[in-house]
Amino acid sequence: PEPAFDGAIAAYLLNPGRTVYRIEDLAREFGLPEVPEGETPGAVAGRAGALLALRPALESALREAGLWSLFAEIEMPLVGILARMEATGIAVQREALEEMGRELEERILAVQQEIFQRVGYTFNLNSPKQLADVLFGKMGLPVIKRTKTGPSTDAEVLEELALQEPLVERILDYRTLVKLKGTYVDGLAPLIEADGRIHTTFNQTVAATGRLSSADPNLQNIPIRIEEGRRIRKVFIPGEPGWVLFAADYSQIELRVVAHFSGDEALLDAFRQDQDIHTRTAAEVFGVPMEEVTPEMRRRAKAVNFGLIYGQSDYGLARALGIGRGEAKEFIQRYFDRYPGVKAYMEQKVQEAREKGYVTTLLGRRRFLPEIHARTFAVRQNAERAAINTPIQGTAADLMKKAMVAICRRLDASGLRARLLLQVHDELVFEAPPEELPALYELVVGEMERALTLRVPLKVEAKVGRNWYEMEPYTP
DNA sequence: TAATTCCGA
């Protein structure tokens, strides 16, 4: 059952940066008579009536802003899809999760012991302030950077300190273990419902760029980069005997969007040839054939590629790569020499934000950036980066949402039993009977790759596994 | 509630 009109979704599209969605506030904004607050029957009925009155106002505003088709053809159909994903949930092996919790607890106690022993007394290791007192007071280590309130003890700082004080390595271990246990074991366990599954909430009106977000629990930030954390994924399993998990994710979606928007010849060429984009960038920037690109050259090129998506400055790149500002400036210079279309794109987006007050995505989603005119340098720069990043991140969101609607429509009509469980920005996760995999692959990968036609091909990679940890590449 | 820290795309 698909709702036809959701006032919150409409208000979100008209201004995705808004934080208030109360009918009282919307009514005021759209010039309706004052609406009662409170929970008396009269007040509740008054708000229901106001919502009805808001509908034509919101619809007109959407049409005038060119947002109607995005609303009616993507966001509204998505409401029901997300509702079903939430209701379906994802199965979790409670026993395995609890076992991981016990192991982590043991290791945490051991590491904590070791740290207290070396320091000579106990303290609250979870308190950055107390930790700072130990590191920079008692142990006399150098302060690397400061927060608003005192010396920073974040991972970047600790990694530097670890070079001269081995104990700091244990503190980093402690942080990792506590994070895993607290957020991903103790955090998830109580959210397993009676059906053995975890049912997240997908927010459709939170992210200013058009992305979804996931909360209670957030299933879009389950660890993957570090092996220890990645093991958490073992507890996420198919919910039916013999079934498997199937995942499909866009490859380099944001850089492909940059290629499309900028029309930059070198970037277009790289994706049309399906080259490794970071290796190609390294070859361009360092002036060597792709075969001669070293891992270090590729690493730097990758940092430049990601930095560009975020509108990073030479200052920021220098810091990210641990090189001098001059050298970073040279990198960026050489990058823009090789990708002049990209530079033009970035300048154009900032200019557009200044002139119109907002930037847009491929499907017309808009984000207002009033701070583009701020007098304060840092505030204005932040808005300029958002002007560069939002069309990129938001267009990727457009693509994924459009694909989800198409996929679910076809899946419903297909008679397949496979179920969509999660969306993780550029990835969709399903559970399915293994015999459906060939059909599911064609359906999902096909719809994702053809969601929109860009000036470069869209590439989707599929994986299958008996849990979310053991995902292996899949081709039918 | 603010601040710090850290997990993901």
Add this chain to the structure above:
DNA sequence: TTGCTTCGGAATTAG
């Protein structure tokens, strides 16, 4: 001159 990478959610401390 300035400042230093986007978008999120969650746990914890401290007031």
